[in-house]
Amino acid sequence: MKPKPLIAGNWKMYKTGPQASELASRLKSLVSDFTEVDIMIAPPFTALGVVAEILKGSPIDIGAQDIFWETEGPYTGEISAPMLKAAGCSYVIIGHSERRQYFGETNQSVNRKIKAAVGAGLVPVVCVGESESERESGQTFSVVQKQLEEGLKGFSAGDLRAVVIAYEPVWAIGTGRTATREQAQEVHSFMRNRIRAACGNSVANALRILYGGSVKPENIAGLMAMEDINGALVGGASLDAESFAAIIRNAIEGL
Numbered sequence: 631m632k633p634k635p636l637i638a639g640n641w642k643m644y645k646t647g648p649q650a651s652e653l654a655s656r657l658k659s660l661v662s663d664f665t666e667v668d669i670m671i672a673p674p675f676t677a678l679g680v681v682a683e684i685l686k687g688s689p690i691d692i693g694a695q696d697i698f699w700e701t702e703g704p705y706t707g708e709i710s711a712p713m714l715k716a717a718g719c720s721y722v723i724i725g726h727s728e729r730r731q732y733f734g735e736t737n738q739s740v741n742r743k744i745k746a747a748v749g750a751g752l753v754p755v756v757c758v759g760e761s762e763s764e765r766e767s768g769q770t771f772s773v774v775q776k777q778l779e780e781g782l783k784g785f786s787a788g789d790l791r792a793v794v795i796a797y798e799p800v801w802a803i804g805t806g807r808t809a810t811r812e813q814a815q816e817v818h819s820f821m822r823n824r825i826r827a828a829c830g831n832s833v834a835n836a837l838r839i840l841y842g843g844s845v846k847p848e849n850i851a852g853l854m855a856m857e858d859i860n861g862a863l864v865g866g867a868s869l870d871a872e873s874f875a876a877i878i879r880n881a882i883e884g885l
């Protein structure tokens with residue numbers, strides 16, 4: 631049986647508190663009846679509190695866009711797992727390609743952050759994916775394999791039950807160029823088989839692997855119909871309540 635899909639919205643560095651509260655309220659009214667998939671939104675840190683308040687009692691879960699691995703201490707500007715939990719988060723996005731590209735995130739820092747998240751009972755959404763030049767030079771599988779191996783180093787099969795993976799080809803993020811569903815399926819299946827080899831069938835079969843990169847209402851159903859695609863991590867199209875709701879609706883139709 632396939633795992634229950636997750637449709638997640640990454641708001642990135644968009645939405646002030648008041649804008650976030652408007653978007654969250656609208657979304658709540660549009661998607662509260664959808665129970666076939668899990669739904670998560672990841673507002674910026676400054677809007678977590680207000681969004682959590684609005685979404686209380688709704689089926690929409692809240693995630694953060696990053697985390698620091700220490701619990702507390704003199705780390706100016708950083709946010710810890712207990713802080714995220716207290717702010718109402720149950721998920722955290724880790725290792726997004728924008729963090730790898732602009733903020734020095736490495737597979738090693740990703741590994742420490744996943745440990746902190748899992749240790750605190752937050753579900754990490756671990757992002758992996760190749761750049762355009764890596765794909766063109768035939769390195770897609772070796773790149774995602776290394777990101778997975780180093781990012782998940784030291785985790786037991788049990789720990790992996792609490793992890794979500796997001797395959798986000800860098801060339802498809804924010805570009806309007808979605809990977810074809812065949813391209814995505816090929817990488818998802820590769821990753822699931824790596825996890826199968828390391829952790830066995832039951833962990834691999836239960837693992838949620840999301841696709842991310844220019845997901846829209848028009849392409850989600852086709853992606854969701856693929857064997858190893860268990861949801862989506864949506865950027866730009868999650869900033870509009872109607873389009874995110876349409877993605878969720880069409881995702882359910884594609885199941």
Ligand code: PGA
Pocket residue numbers: 640798802803804805806842843844845863864865866867
């Ligand atoms: P996009 O972003 O949907 O705007 O391409 C996806 C992501 O970065 O998670």
